[in-house]
Structure formats: C-alpha cells, structure tokens
Amino acid sequence: MNKVNDLVIPFKHRMFAHCESGTVAGLLNHAGLEISEPMVFGISSGILFAYYKPPALPFPMIVVRNFPGQMMRGVSRRLGVKFKTARYKNQARGEQAIDALLDKGIPVACRVDFFYMDYLPPYMRAHFNFHFLTIVGRKGSKFLVSDCYSTELAELERDSLRKGRYPGGSFDPKGFLFYPVRVPTDPDIDRAIKKGIRAACFNMLRLPVPFLGIRGIRLFSKKIMDWPGMARNDDHLSHEVMKINILLEDQGTGGAGYRFMYATFLRQASERLGRPELKEMSERMMLVGDDWRRISIHAARMGKNRDFAEEKFRELSGKISRQADAEELFFTDLAKIARTL
Amino acid sequence: MEVQVTKELKQEIKVLILESLNIPDVTPEDIEDDASLFEDENLGLDSIDGLEIVMALQEKYGVRIDDQNQARFILKSINTIAEFIAKELSKK
Numbered sequence: 001m002n003k004v005n006d007l008v009i010p011f012k013h014r015m016f017a018h019c020e021s022g023t024v025a026g027l028l029n030h031a032g033l034e035i036s037e038p039m040v041f042g043i044s045s046g047i048l049f050a051y052y053k054p055p056a057l058p059f060p061m062i063v064v065r066n067f068p069g070q071m072m073r074g075v076s077r078r079l080g081v082k083f084k085t086a087r088y089k090n091q092a093r094g095e096q097a098i099d100a101l102l103d104k105g106i107p108v109a110c111r112v113d114f115f116y117m118d119y120l121p122p123y124m125r126a127h128f129n130f131h132f133l134t135i136v137g138r139k140g141s142k143f144l145v146s147d148c149y150s151t152e153l154a155e156l157e158r159d160s161l162r163k164g165r166y167p168g169g170s171f172d173p174k175g176f177l178f179y180p181v182r183v184p185t186d187p188d189i190d191r192a193i194k195k196g197i198r199a200a201c202f203n204m205l206r207l208p209v210p211f212l213g214i215r216g217i218r219l220f221s222k223k224i225m226d227w228p229g230m231a232r233n234d235d236h237l238s239h240e241v242m243k244i245n246i247l248l249e250d251q252g253t254g255g256a257g258y259r260f261m262y263a264t265f266l267r268q269a270s271e272r273l274g275r276p277e278l279k280e281m282s283e284r285m286m287l288v289g290d291d292w293r294r295i296s297i298h299a300a301r302m303g304k305n306r307d308f309a310e311e312k313f314r315e316l317s318g319k320i321s322r323q324a325d326a327e328e329l330f331f332t333d334l335a336k337i338a339r340t341l
Numbered sequence: 342m343e344v345q346v347t348k349e350l351k352q353e354i355k356v357l358i359l360e361s362l363n364i365p366d367v368t369p370e371d372i373e374d375d376a377s378l379f380e381d382e383n384l385g386l387d388s389i390d391g392l393e394i395v396m397a398l399q400e401k402y403g404v405r406i407d408d409q410n411q412a413r414f415i416l417k418s419i420n421t422i423a424e425f426i427a428k429e430l431s432k433k
Contacts, residue, residue, distance in 0.1 A: 017408040149410060242389075249392060249409060260407035286405065297396060300389040 004099055008137035011107045013146045013153045017261055020071045021046060022148035023109045023132040028081065030107055031183040042265030043192045044074025045199035047258055049327075051220040052211050056170065059230065059240050062220060062247050064257035066203075068111070068130040072178060074199075078192035082182035087174045091166055094175035095158065098135055098143070101179065107136045107146070111173035112164030117147060119154035129171045135161075193269045194341045200262075201335035204327065214328045221320035225313055234306050242303030248296040256296070259289030277337050281330070288326055295319050344430040346423045354398075354422050361397035362390055374419045391416050398422070404429040 011030050016022025016037045021044075025037040041047075046065050053060035066074070076083050088094030101108045114131035137144035142155040165175045204213040211219055231237035248257040255261075263285035270278035298319060302312050344350075355369035358378075367384065376383040379391070386394075394416060395406045404426060406412050415425045 015410055017410055245389060245392070250388060255407045255409060255412075260405075264407075286407075289407070290399070290405075293392070293396060297389070297392055300392065304389055 004138060006137075006139045007102060008139075008144060009102065009105055009107050011134065011136040011146055013136075013150075014148070015151065016148035017255070018065075018258070019132040019148050020068060020130075021261070023134055024072050024075055026134055026146060026148070027107065027109060027180055028075070028183060031180050032185065033079075033081075033183050033187070035189075036264075036268060038261050038264040039189075039193075039268055040071060040075055041258070041261050042200070042269065043078050043189075043196040044071040045196045045203060046071050046074070047200050047262045048203055048213065049216045049220075049257075050212050051216040051223065060223065062244065064248060068132075074196070078195050079187040079189070080182075080184045081180055081187075083178045084181045085176070085178040087176050089174065091162055091175065094165060094177075095162060097177065099138070102135065102138060106179055107134050108177050108179045109134045110161070110165055111176040112161070113167035113173070114164075116160045116164035116167070117145075117154075117156065118160055119145070119147070119150055119156060124149070127167070127169075129167060129169065129173055131164075190273060193273065194338065197269070197334065197338045197341070201331050201338055204331040205335065214324055214331070217320060217324035217327060221317050221324060224317050224320065228308055228310075228313065234308065237308060238303040238306055240303075241299050241308075245296045245300035245303070248292055256289030256292040259285055259292055263289060273341065275337070275341065281334055281337065284330055284333075288323070288330055291319070291323055291326065295323065342431065342433075344427045346420075346427045350427065351419050351423045354419055354426065357397055357401055358384075358394055361393055362386070372419060374423075376418055378416060378418060394422075398426065402426055402430060403433075 011026070014022075014026065016025065018037070018041070021037045021041040025035055025040045028035050028040070044066070048063065048066045050063040051060055052063065072083055075081055086097065088097060098108055098110070109132055111129070112131050112133060114128040115125050117125060117131065117133070133145050133147040135143050136146050136153070139155060142157055143161055145154045145156045145161075147154055165173055167173070207213050207215075209215070227240065228237060231240060249255060263282045266278050266282035266285060270276060270282060295316065298316055302308065302316065351374055352369055355372050358372075359365075359367060359369065364384070372384065378384045379386050391412060395412055399405050406415055406425075415421055
C-alpha cells in the first residue's frame with residue numbers, strides 16, 4: 001500500500017436505528033439536505049413483509065423491509081438525489097477508490113459483512129453481508145468509520161474493512177460502495193412522501209406475489225405449522241424459531257420489524273403535510289408494532305425453552321394470522337387516505 | 342409533572358423485572374442499582390430477557406422503547422432504567 005496521509009472529513013456522526021436508512025440519512029444531511037432516518041425509510045417505501053425460501057437455504061426466511069439497496073434507490077428516484085455506485089472485483093482497487101474519494105473530501109458508504117466490524121462488542125456481531133457504514137477518514141493503518149450502531153466515530157483496520165467488503169459466500173458485497181454526487185437543495189419532499197406511502201400500500205396489498213406483503217404474512221402463519229417437520233432436530237428448530245425474534249428485533253430493525261420506524265415516518269408526514277389522519281395511522285401502526293413484538297417474544301420463549309408442543313405453534317400461527325388481518329386493514333385504510341393526499 | 346428518580350421507583354422496577362422474568366431466587370435487595378443487568382455475576386440477562394423487560398415497562402408505565410440501540414443503553418442498570426422512566430413520565 002502506498003503511504004497515505006491522515007485525514008478526517010467533518011462528518012457529523014450519529015447513531016441510527018437501522019444501518020441502510022441511517023447511512024443514507026447521514027450522507028444526505030452531510031450534503032446539506034436535512035432529512036430524518038424515518039423519512040428516508042418512508043419515502044423509499046421501506047416497509048414490507050416477505051416469507052421466502054431461497055433454493056440454496058434449508059429454511060425459509062422472513063424479511064420485514066424492502067431489499068438491501070432499495071432505500072438508497074427509492075430516495076434517489078423520489079427526491080432526485082443522484083448516487084454514484086460501484087463494485088470492485090479487485091480488492092486493492094476497491095480500497096484505492098475509497099482513498100481517492102477521501103482525498104476529495106467525499107464520505108463514502110460501503111456494504112460489508114457486519115462480523116468484521118471489530119469496534120463493536122463480539123456479542124453484537126454476526127455474519128451478515130448487508131451491513132452499511134460510512135468511511136469518513138483515515139488514521140495510520142485504520143479507516144475512520146461512522147457506523148450507526150457505534151456510539152462514536154470508530155477506527156477500523158484496513159485489513160478488517162477489506163475482509164468485510166469481500167467476505168465471500170452468499171450475497172458477497174464485492175466491494176460495493178456508494179455516495180451522493182448530486183443532492184437537490186430544495187426537493188419536493190411532500191410529493192415524495194405521498195408517493196412513498198402509495199407505493200408502500202401497493203407493496204403490502206397488491207403485489208401479485210404469494211410470498212410478499214399481506215400474502216406473505218398469511219403464508220408465514222400457515223407454513224409455520226410445518227416447521228417442526230422441516231427441522232433436523234430440536235436444536236435446529238430452536239435456532240430457526242429464535243431467528244424470528246432476531247429478524248423482528250435485533251437486525252437493526254428499529255424494533256418490531258420496522259413498524260415503529262414506519263409509525264414515526266407517518267407522524268412526521270402528518271406534521272409536514274398538516275394531515276391529522278396520518279397521525280392517527282401512526283398511532284395505529286405503533287400498536288401493530290407492539291403485536292409484532294409480542295410475536296417475537298412468544299417465538300423467543302418457545303425457542304429458548306424448547307417448548308415445541310403443537311399447541312404452541314398453533315398459538316403462534318394464530319397471532320401471525322391476526323397480524324395479517326391487522327396489517328391488511330391498516331394498509332387498506334392508509335391507501336384510502338393516500339388517494340386524498 | 343416532574344417525576345424524580347427515587348428509591349421507591351428503583352425498588353418497583355426491580356420487583357417488576359424479577360416478576361416478569363420469573364426469577365424467584367433473587368430478591369430486589371440482591372440487585373445493585375448501578376450493576377450491569379446483563380453480566381453473569383449480576384442477573385446475567387440475555388437479549389430476550391431484555392425484550393421482556395421492555396414489554397413489562399411498557400405495560401406498567403405506558404412508555405415505549407422502540408429501538409434496540411436505545412434499549413442497549415436504557416437497560417444497562419436499574420439506575421438507567423429509572424432515569425428513563427422518570428424522564429418519560431415527566432413528559433406526560
């Protein structure tokens with residue numbers, strides 16, 4: 001590696017509830033566009049539900065938000081922000097690209113495997129190839145990292161960042177990075193909010209795919225009864241059932257499968273658009289989030305106590321089914337409001 | 342109305358935690374106010390216990406902790422929980 005000088009871009013580090021919406025919000029605020037994390041989440045219609053079994057995996061996964069990268073793309077499309085994105089097959093060139101951007105005073109976001117972010121305590125870290133962070137400087141052999149889960153600006157060895165950017169395996173980030181190159185000073189945020197709400201309602205209610213949106217929640221409710229027969233043994237079943245809790249609460253979801261963050265977005269939208277009915281919807285979404293949290297605890301208790309009686313699965317299935325009903329009603333009502341916005 | 346962090350509030354929180362997690366062999370007096378609840382030498386709680394506490398606090402005091410980053414700091418000790426509850430109740 002060529003010798004590079006130390007430098008720090010004056011980037012305001014903040015903690016956020018979720019890495020992608022937080023990273024995008026951090027970059028836009030740095031570029032002079034004041035926007036909150038829930039607003040990024042809502043405008044990009046980040047809320048979703050998917051129950052999906054990839055052919056390569058032995059067990060289905062549940063996903064409670066849109067797919068990685070879509071928050072950045074959604075904001076780009078609806079606010080007119082232009083992001084430059086790149087992937088580098090060659091690791092050295094991937095690192096040089098970061099150094100070159102830092103030399104120009106540009107903070108740059110990277111997608112990494114969370115496990116190698118060793119400034120965070122070991123109990124927080126797991127292999128997860130969809131973590132986002134922002135590189136804002138360098139010091140000796142380290143990069144300075146703004147990570148929304150870290151209380152302060154962190155230092156990360158170049159070698160750890162390289163491992164994180166090129167971990168191999170499924171969904172390898174392959175050195176993916178992005179940064180804004182054009183940020184409008186006065187975008188039409190009100191219009192973007194309306195479009196974001198309409199798109200979220202469409203995704204939850206009308207996507208013609210059996211495993212997405214409300215259909216996905218119903219499929220989850222039905223299929224969970226088959227899980228005991230799909231698992232190799234009780235250890236495996238325990239692991240999979242407890243993953244429900246992890247996906248709803250621990251994977252940077254902002255709690256309750258992103259429903260609380262969406263509720264905050266609706267409250268902010270209500271204030272901005274002067275529409276009190278959106279505040280009422282925000283309060284309803286908080287209650288929906290509470291019920292996801294109850295499902296999460298129910299699943300966690302089952303997994304932890306290895307309590308796999310059929311009755312327990314039936315109870316869990318019933319709770320998920322009622323959640324599908326609640327979200328269907330919620331998004332139907334939100335869609336009606338959205339038509340009048 | 343300003344709500345203060347009092348000994349009684351901390352006692353109430355300790356009882357709530359022990360009851361909601363069903364830990365009968367520990368008494369509220371065994372829990373130090375500033376000890377980390379997640380360390381093994383203290384209560385040795387895990388993240389699922391943390392979530393149960395979050396729900397119990399919500400049900401008792403009507404305060405919602407809506408993100409896990411925030412929960413990490415609030416649930417550090419009895420003192421930090423009591424400070425959070427007092428602050429939230431003062432807003433009402």
